[in-house]
Amino acid sequence: MSQNRRDFLKSFAALGASAATLNAVTPQIVKGSSPNKLSPTRKGVLVDTTVCIGCGKCEWACKTAHNMEAGDIENYSAQLTDGSQRRPSESALTVVNQIDVNNADSHKVKLQCMHCDHPACVSACIVGAISKHENGAVTWDTDKCIGCRYCMIACPFQIPSFEYLKALDPKIVKCDFCIDRTKVGKLPACVETCPVGALTYGSRDELIIEAKRRIDKYPGKYFNHVFGEYEVGGTSWIYLAENDLVKTVFPKLGTNPAPGVSESIQHGLFAYFVPPVALYALLGGVMWLSKDRDKSKGGH
Amino acid sequence: MEHAFKPEQMTKKYFTPWVIVLVAIALNGLAFLAMRFFFGIGSVTNLNDQFPWGIWIGLDVGAGVALAAGGFTTAALGHIMHRDKYEVIIRPALLTAMLGYTFVAMGVFVDIGRWYYIWHPLVMWNGNSALFEVGICVMIYVSVLYIEFLPIVTERFIGRVNLPGFLKRFNLLVDGLLRKLDRGLDKTMFIFIIAGVVLSCLHQSSLGTLMVIAGPKMHPLWQTPVLPLLFLLSAFSVGFPMVIMESIAASKSFGLKPETEVLSSLSKFIAPLLGIYLAAKLGDMFIRETFVYLAEVNSTSILFGVELVIGVIIPLRMFMSSAVRESVPGLFTASMLVIFGVVMNRFNNFVTAYNPPYATEAYFPSFGEISVTLGFVALEILIYRLFVKIFPIISIPIKGFGAKAKYAIRGGSK
Numbered sequence: 098m099s100q101n102r103r104d105f106l107k108s109f110a111a112l113g114a115s116a117a118t119l120n121a122v123t124p125q126i127v128k129g130s131s132p133n134k135l136s137p138t139r140k141g142v143l144v145d146t147t148v149c150i151g152c153g154k155c156e157w158a159c160k161t162a163h164n165m166e167a168g169d170i171e172n173y174s175a176q177l178t179d180g181s182q183r184r185p186s187e188s189a190l191t192v193v194n195q196i197d198v199n200n201a202d203s204h205k206v207k208l209q210c211m212h213c214d215h216p217a218c219v220s221a222c223i224v225g226a227i228s229k230h231e232n233g234a235v236t237w238d239t240d241k242c243i244g245c246r247y248c249m250i251a252c253p254f255q256i257p258s259f260e261y262l263k264a265l266d267p268k269i270v271k272c273d274f275c276i277d278r279t280k281v282g283k284l285p286a287c288v289e290t291c292p293v294g295a296l297t298y299g300s301r302d303e304l305i306i307e308a309k310r311r312i313d314k315y316p317g318k319y320f321n322h323v324f325g326e327y328e329v330g331g332t333s334w335i336y337l338a339e340n341d342l343v344k345t346v347f348p349k350l351g352t353n354p355a356p357g358v359s360e361s362i363q364h365g366l367f368a369y370f371v372p373p374v375a376l377y378a379l380l381g382g383v384m385w386l387s388k389d390r391d392k393s394k395g396g397h
Numbered sequence: 398m399e400h401a402f403k404p405e406q407m408t409k410k411y412f413t414p415w416v417i418v419l420v421a422i423a424l425n426g427l428a429f430l431a432m433r434f435f436f437g438i439g440s441v442t443n444l445n446d447q448f449p450w451g452i453w454i455g456l457d458v459g460a461g462v463a464l465a466a467g468g469f470t471t472a473a474l475g476h477i478m479h480r481d482k483y484e485v486i487i488r489p490a491l492l493t494a495m496l497g498y499t500f501v502a503m504g505v506f507v508d509i510g511r512w513y514y515i516w517h518p519l520v521m522w523n524g525n526s527a528l529f530e531v532g533i534c535v536m537i538y539v540s541v542l543y544i545e546f547l548p549i550v551t552e553r554f555i556g557r558v559n560l561p562g563f564l565k566r567f568n569l570l571v572d573g574l575l576r577k578l579d580r581g582l583d584k585t586m587f588i589f590i591i592a593g594v595v596l597s598c599l600h601q602s603s604l605g606t607l608m609v610i611a612g613p614k615m616h617p618l619w620q621t622p623v624l625p626l627l628f629l630l631s632a633f634s635v636g637f638p639m640v641i642m643e644s645i646a647a648s649k650s651f652g653l654k655p656e657t658e659v660l661s662s663l664s665k666f667i668a669p670l671l672g673i674y675l676a677a678k679l680g681d682m683f684i685r686e687t688f689v690y691l692a693e694v695n696s697t698s699i700l701f702g703v704e705l706v707i708g709v710i711i712p713l714r715m716f717m718s719s720a721v722r723e724s725v726p727g728l729f730t731a732s733m734l735v736i737f738g739v740v741m742n743r744f745n746n747f748v749t750a751y752n753p754p755y756a757t758e759a760y761f762p763s764f765g766e767i768s769v770t771l772g773f774v775a776l777e778i779l780i781y782r783l784f785v786k787i788f789p790i791i792s793i794p795i796k797g798f799g800a801k802a803k804y805a806i807r808g809g810s811k
Contacts, residue, residue, distance in 0.1 A: 182755070184446065184755055186446060187446075217610055217612075219525075220525045220526065220610065221525075221526055221527075221528065221610050222523055222526060223517075223518050223523060223526050223528040223529045223532055224514075224517045224518055224521035224522075224523060224529070225521055225522065225523040225526075226521075241514075241517060241521050242510075242511065242514070243509050243510070243511050243514040243515060243517050243518070244509045244510020244511040244512075244514070245505075245508070245509045245510075245528065246449035246450065246509075246510070247526070247528045247607075249446065249449035250449055250450060250607075250608070250610070250611050250614075250751075251610045251611065253612055253613070253614070253754075254754075255446070255447070255614075255753050255754055255755050257446075258446045259446065259449060259510065260437070260510075261437055261438050261439025261442075261444060261445065262436065262437040262439040262440060263437050263510075264433075264434060264435055264436055264437045266511065267437065267438070267510035267511065347754075348613065348754035349613070350612075350613065351613075355612070356525070356610055357609060357610060357612050358609060358622045359527060359606060359609045359610040360525050362527075362606050362609060362622065362625060363524075363525060363526075363527050363530065363603070363606055364524075364525075366530075366599070366602065366603065366606075366625065367524075367530070367599075373595055373599055376595050376598060377591055377592070377595045380473070380477050380591045380594055380595065381587075381591055383477055383478060384476070384477045384478075384479070384587060384590075384591060387477070387478050387479040388479060
């Protein structure tokens with residue numbers, strides 16, 4: 098480095114100016130990428146597991162609505178009683194399981210994306226390919242996704258699935274809350290199909306009131322907890338059951354929003370680019386002050 | 398102070414029996430890589446919906462970024478703090494960082510499902526995502542590393558441009574351009590050097606933020622809000638051991654005398670850096686009271702113990718001993734232990750600690766995954782060997798400087 102101090106200062110000032118410009122421009126962009134669209138009228142589904150008969154018609158309807166290989170509707174109930182704990186996968190956006198694996202008479206529980214109010218997948222996605230919509234749905238955008246699978250790492254319910262055996266355009270697969278149907282005023286396919294009314298679609302706030310009303314009315318029938326009301330900051334899909342679903346069906350999760358402290362750390366490290374710019378200035382200062390060490394030689 | 402060392406091109410022949418072995422390992426990895434591109438990630442790896450990330454992220458990316466820390470730590474020491482005596486190690490460290498990050502990018506490229514969209518983060522931003530931060534920082538930093546390497550290229554070719562065939566007529570023009578580039582770089586290089594250090598600090602720590610969002614899926618021994626700090630501190634402490642290990646290995650491979658004196662004095666920094674890392678790690682463990690998980694003996698607690706005792710505490714003790722710091726085998730062993738410790742740490746953070754709630758079976762890397770990871774390492778060493786033959790990277794003593802030079806170095810450092 099054979100430049101002199103004045104050059105150094107000059108370039109440094111220019112750099113400072115450009116950093117300031119960056120500082121002025123960037124935060125808006127960063128803010129813009131994370132719109133908080135939580136609408137008071139956002140929709141949800143109340144799953145009453147004490148009503149579900151385990152016919153599996155919702156699974157069939159879901160596949161049919163999403164143009165997936167659905168097979169014969171009569172075969173679905175059989176899968177339910179074989180004792181396996183199935184998971185939503187690339188070939189099934191929703192599955193129904195027995196709550197108690199060893200007891201074929203135990204209640205059944207339908208699993209799919211919970212459509213969190215503060216989704217970890219949305220926070221995690223490197224390119225913002227997953228978004229939370231005004232109606233509550235959390236959906237995935239094939240035009241943005243790079244297939245990094247960080248959403249799968251982030252999801253507390255272990256929901257997103259990935260097409261590992263596709264060499265080109267593998268997709269992240271998960272329930273989209275039938276957004277294409279609800280947009281035109283139709284019910285989600287599973288809700289529409291359910292023959293016993295185990296699934297209730299409506300405004301999330303009203304569903305929570307309804308769930309609590311059922312608990313009040315039949316205290317012996319329900320465990321006194323609406324799963325999803327507060328878990329990971331609230332989910333669009335909420336559950337009623339005879340027993341506690343935590344540990345038997347769902348992992349034990351806190352009530353903090355799903356992204357946890359991750360976003361605070363991230364924003365703390367980059368608070369308006371102050372820490373990086375300050376570090377740059379500090380290192381520049383050290384470099385300038387220690388320049389004399391090699392002044393006898395004049396660079397390399 | 399006079400320079401007793403000067404970077405030269407290595408003249409030893411490229412192929413040795415070990416190089417052939419490396420070529421075989423690299424080819425094996427490339428074969429599995431081809432499979433991945435034709436039949437999908439699932440055809441080569443043991444990844445599934447339960448374990449979406451394996452060793453390609455944990456080792457190729459996680460450990461790869463950490464082990465390339467030699468680049469920014471030596472740049473900070475040599476260029477920013479102007480400790481001239483360490484200049485001999487800056488070029489090898491820079492080359493390793495440049496190749497290391499190139500292979501980190503390669504690791505990401507092969508692991509993401511839609512590799513042809515790897516440029517998306519440049520135009521599609523999500524400021525909330527730790528991965529976005531890592532991605533952007535690494536992309537910029539790779540470019541900075543290539544710019545930092547350019548002066549070595551200009552030094553190699555200025556006055557020696559010799560294009561083949563009809564391109565000969567452009568020799569003078571290219572030479573002129575190189576000289577212009579060299580002058581421009583000389584004036585502005587400090588901008589890139591500082592930027593390199595800042596970018597490194599940012600993404601080394603953000604790499605730690607990555608797994609924070611996994612929340613309760615991650616074992617409490619590793620899951621902590623101070624993960625970014627632990628990642629940064631461990632990156633600081635593994636930088637110099639990497640440089641020492643490489644320097645000794647390269648000297649041995651090219652039949653040179655190891656630069657023991659420089660390496661010994663460089664190694665004095667390692668114990669304090671490791672000490673700070675250890676203090677942060679233990680402090681975090683005691684504040685969150687996670688030591689209770691060490692009471693039960695299982696593979697998780699054993700791996701944590703291995704990472705901490707063999708990878709941090711033992712080398713810390715070794716680097717505190719001047720006998721170890723002054724012997725080549727001592728330096729090499731202790732450095733290898735630090736490297737092992739950080740590799741273990743990254744592996745543990747990304748793989749061991751990750752326990753999805755509905756896991757039915759544990760993840761273990763497939764033969765194909767291991768082949769690709771080893772293949773990348775082999776390929777990196779092969780390219781390193783090629784580069785030190787083409788470019789003046791490794792410093793060798795200037796003839797006729799002998800004892801006087803040694804004295805000058807000792808005096809000059811004060």
